[in-house]
Amino acid sequence: MTEITAPKSPVTAAEFANEIREQLKYTQGVTPEQAKPADVYVAVSAAVRRHLVDSWMKTQADMVNGNTKAVGYLSAEFLIGKQLRNALLNAGLTEQFNEAVESLGFSVQDVVDAEYEPGLGNGGLGRLAACFIDSLASLGVPAFGYGIQYRYGIFKQEFDEAGRQIETPDYWLANEEPWGHIDYNRDQKVSFGGEVVEENGRKVWKPAWSVRAVPVDYMVPGYASGRVNTLRLWAAKSYDEFDLLTFNKSEYLDAVKPQVKAENISKILYPEDSTPQGKALRLEQQYFFVSASIHDAIRVFYPGQDKPDLTTFADKITFQLNDTHPVIGIPELMRVLMDEYGYDWDTAWTITNKTFNYTCHTLLPEALEVWPSKLIGELLPRHLEIIEKINDQFESELKAKGVADETIKDMAIYTGDSVRMAYLATYGGSHVNGVAELHSQLLKDVTLKNFSDVYPGKFTNVTNGVTPRRFIKLANPRLSDLITEGLGTDRWLSDLELLKGLEPLAADDEFVKKFAAVKQANKVDFANYAKREYGFDIDPNTMINTMVKRLHEYKRQALKILALIARYADIKSGRLSADEVLPRTVVFGAKAAPGYYLAKQTIQLINNVARVVNNDPDVKGKLNVYFPWNYNVRLAQHLIPATDLDEQISQAGKEASGTGNMKFALNGAMTVGTLDGANVEIRERVGAENFFLFGMTVDEVDALYAAGYDPKKYYDANPRLRAAIDMVADGTFSNGDKSVYADLVHDWLTKDWFMTLADFGAYTDIQAEIEALYVQPLEWNRKALINVANSGYFSSDRSIEDYLERIWKTGPLA
Ligand code: NTF
Incomplete structure (x- = not known):
């Protein structure tokens, strides 16, 4: 028996439909026939608000008195x-909403999409x-x-x-x-x-x-x-x-x-x-x-x-x-x-x-x-x-x-x-x-x-911490259902440490397969979403490898893009034969502050690497890069549940915490990351064997600075790194124009403030370990499930x- 504690509203779907009709009539002055999805969205929102008003007033009164x-x-x-989905969830009106909107002749998707x-x-x-x-x-x-x-x-x-x-x-x-x-x-x-x-x-x-x-x-x-x-x-x-x-x-x-x-x-x-x-x-x-x-x-x-x-x-x-x-x-x-x-x-x-x-x-x-x-x-x-x-x-x-x-x-x-x-x-x-x-x-x-x-x-x-309501329940309904099934209760939504109860199920192959099926279905959903919203053709049968966060030098999107270019060069040069390569789809999301020059150059570079790689028949089906613009909460809610591998690769000692890292772990992604911010605690909890750790520690970073850091040394010593940087410099990603990324390249070779070059070797080395696991889906998913089971600590309720x-x-x- 599954115990369900989710809030339930006293109204039926038919009653809720009437409330929506009333709002349409008395507030917006349209009939359901005249209404557009955006009208219904406003009407529904007003109706939900009405359901919350008494509790709102009582909370205020109790607080003051x-x-x-x-x-x-x-x-x-x-x-x-x-706001809409979250308010419906907390008011216990989700089911009523779905039915009511359909009964009024609208699609739930259209109504939800009308919210900006x-x-x-x-x-x-x-x-x-x-x-x-x-x-x-x-x-x-x-x-x-x-x-x-x-x-x-x-x-x-x-x-x-x-x-x-x-x-x-x-x-x-x-x-x-x-x-x-x-x-x-x-x-x-x-x-x-x-x-x-x-x-x-x-x-x-x-x-x-x-x-x-x-x-x-x-x-x-x-x-x-x-x-x-x-x-x-x-x-x-x-x-x-x-x-x-x-x-x-x-x-x-x-x-x-x-x-x-x-x-x-x-x-x-x-x-x-x-x-x-x-x-x-x-x-x-x-x-x-x-x-x-x-x-x-x-x-x-x-x-x-x-x-x-x-x-x-x-x-x-x-x-x-x-x-x-x-x-x-x-x-x-x-x-x-x-x-x-x-x-x-x-x-x-x-x-x-x-x-x-x-x-x-x-x-x-x-x-x-x-x-x-x-x-x-x-x-x-x-x-x-x-x-x-x-x-x-x-x-x-x-x-x-x-x-x-x-x-x-x-x-x-x-x-x-x-x-x-x-x-x-x-x-x-x-x-x-x-x-x-x-x-x-x-x-x-x-x-x-x-x-x-x-x-x-x-x-x-x-x-x-992060809220499990928005980032698991709303973002990933399939996983939510599976968690509830596995635990026999939905109480985990208000007590996320209960996820620990999933850990024994990681030994149960049947459960792990269900978990893998959830991820696969989310990937298909995301591919459809990306097609609809961005026109991308994402293959959901490839590994989805995501890096989403603000564009900052310390977060080191440059490390990811250089490693990606090196991989591209490996395939192009025949160093890696195409069938040795695990097919990957790399997805970036990032905004740069408008006045942050190097960050904006990095964005331009990612877009152009995507252009070149995605149009190159030599790597077709092996490597794809997508950069959906305007990363926001909505995109996060679609992308995180579909991600296999998450990147948290900042220079150690620079990322205060990170919260994306928590969202990914809770949604069953594996993490490749440095010992930085909350990565440290995530790794401690999920276990070192379930986390892809690489790179210098805070102490090693400090020691290298003290000794005098020279990025050029790493460039000279690592042929793959050299090849990648040379491709950026020689115009491969700028139609032959060498000036486009000159400042970026110059910065890497002379300053490299966040030691991207120094960590490049460790970062590319760990990819073999990642891929060796990924080709064993059952083992990969077992570890991903162990990540979910041990990430309950990262609920914002606990914070x-x-x-x-x-x-x-x-x-x-x-
Ligand atoms: C950010 N700080 C940090 O860079 C993240 O690591 C952290 O997860 C979030 O705060 C939330 O704590 C900032 O945005 C700022 F403005 F403080 F630099």
């Missing part, structure tokens, strides 16, 4: 993906925030996600004829967006600029301009928890939309200037990932959403109180700073407490310190935000004063602790010229965490070493439980 501290997850990015994916994040950091709010709701923990409703999300990626990345705006709000509710009545005022004056011995900030922050609320339904939390994304509006006087002078463009200036703040998501952008607008964005959120929390938790007792604030809500982007919240809460509510410095500091915690998501020192003091002074003069004072207090504290003057200087939050946001966050909050064991260790040993020496108790680790215990000190609503 009860004694359970809430979590405020402050994040500049929430890469939530499409919001791209409110760059990559892992934004997707992690989305997984976390899903898990918070599923665990019944009261929480707000606080961020920005960007009018334009991450750019849409296209490729031109030459294979170059072209960025086009992602106007995701062009059509009706049924999930976000704009709440004009709970707006907040956010001010900028001006000056600070003394009045009656008190500092008073006289800002120069203000914008109106309007919340747009998204419901965040928990899975089987009966709880619905809120994702509150702020949109910037102008207080003076329109200047009639100017307009009447026929200066039409000038008349809307104030509106444009205000609305610019929430206009666009910065398409950066890992590198800070020193732009005033970016700081405006950060302050905008953080200030609005802090005021919102006070409004929510002290309703109707003019003089709330904010000494209890840290018992009401704990704010998690998702990377440095919201760190301006620390001086902002200080300012609010002192200037708006009259608390003294020490009281304000105690409250602030208790309220905030900081998650660091990087190891690249250049990725920690540093703002010019001048910019902060111009935009937020009062905050700069407060930051200076925090820094003074910090220095005295360090002196009192006997820290050496030199070290104190190195640790400065405020240097005179600039403000180091990671340092401000580390000092200003209670806890600092990294996102995987290795990363947290390196934060303590390297990136934030001085801080960890002085405040060892602040530092902790919370290894990332959230770790945060609750180690950092937030709160839990589910009673």
Whole structure:
């Protein structure tokens, strides 16, 4: 008997169809006959929302009236993906939806396709925030996600004829967006600029301009928890939309200037990932959403109180700073407490310190935000004063602790010229965490070493996780059914460690064959999807080998493409006879930051290698390369379940965690990877014999740097590497034009900052091991199944439980 605990809604399919009809009629004003799939999509979404409203209101009331501290997850990015299927799942309406839509004469696929994916994040950091709010709701923990409703999300990626990345705006709000509710009545005022004056011995900030922050609320339904939390994304509006006087002078463009200036703040998501952008607008964005959120929390938790007792604030809500982007919240809460509510410095500091915690998501020192003091002074003069004072207090504290003057200087939050946001966050909050064991260790040993020496108790680790609802249940229904069959229950969806129960089944050939059949069917599905969406002809009977992530030198897409070129050259030159070669389909997905030159060259190279390889009859059926453009959550949900082999090949010591690695392991892919980020923990759990490890360790990388790294040596010593690089240089992938990749080649041979060349040999060597296993499907799938069984730890539910215990000190609503 299989135990099913999935939520069930009280309505029948026929009743749900009626609800959809009502929405069509009363909200959209169309009959089912007139309706288009997009109308039905909007109607269904509104109908699902209605099913969630009572739980949503009750969750809010319980949160405000009860004694359970809430979590405020402050994040500049929430890469939530499409909402409909997830909302249906959590409302227990999936079956009813399928039937109802058919009964109205529509195809489920068309209706689901009508939803446009919001791209409110760059990559892992934004997707992690989305997984976390899903898990918070599923665990019944009261929480707000606080961020920005960007009018334009991450750019849409296209490729031109030459294979170059072209960025086009992602106007995701062009059509009706049924999930976000704009709440004009709970707006907040956010001010900028001006000056600070003394009045009656008190500092008073006289800002120069203000914008109106309007919340747009998204419901965040928990899975089987009966709880619905809120994702509150702020949109910037102008207080003076329109200047009639100017307009009447026929200066039409000038008349809307104030509106444009205000609305610019929430206009666009910065398409950066890992590198800070020193732009005033970016700081405006950060302050905008953080200030609005802090005021919102006070409004929510002290309703109707003019003089709330904010000494209890840290018992009401704990704010998690998702990377440095919201760190301006620390001086902002200080300012609010002192200037708006009259608390003294020490009281304000105690409250602030208790309220905030900081998650660091990087190891690249250049990725920690540093703002010019001048910019902060111009935009937020009062905050700069407060930051200076925090820094003074910090220095005295360090002196009192006997820290050496030199070290104190190195640790400065405020240097005179600039403000180091990671340092401000580390000092200003209670806890600092990294996102995987290795990363947290390196934060303590390297990136934030001085801080960890002085405040060892602040530092902790919370290894990332992913939500099994979206990334197994929704993305991979076949595997979900098989897991439920194997375990005899679907409780694994809220307790992913139960996957461990699949491990004995890895010895059962019949079960392993079913598991293999799931993968094969997913590959066929993906091939069809890729044909429909991209026009690709993918052969589902080849190994699907995937590398999807942002394009970064440290992630080393270059290593993959060079190895691929070497393989191509092997076949071309006859070194490998065509029948010795295991047929592979390599799939890349990656966006490059628009200003990241080498990353964009790498994209161009991948596209052109694909062009050459896919059109070469000599390698036909043996090697194919595809680069579906515009990698996003939707594509991830299709591609991950169809992948046989996943690439996690960053230079050791550079990838903070990775979360794609977890999604692939949970969907039964094998991983080839370095000892980096969460790979380390994945390998530990699934077993070294079930993970293709290669490459230098962190210590070996450090030692090689120290000894003086010369990439040219590797080029000279390895003929296959040399052949591959020479082909890039000689125009093989640029119609004979040697200039196209000259900079890339030059970088490889002279700098190669992330030691791609040094790891090339190990990477190509391990391919033989991979292929020897792949030709034994039963053994390959046995190992893949063992990966699934041992990856339950990588649920974002477990991450959230770790945060609750180690950092937030709160839990589910009673
Ligand atoms: C990313 N950081 C890291 O590069 C990933 O390894 C990690 O999995 C995710 O965060 C989530 O923790 C960033 O995007 C940033 F901005 F911090 F560099």
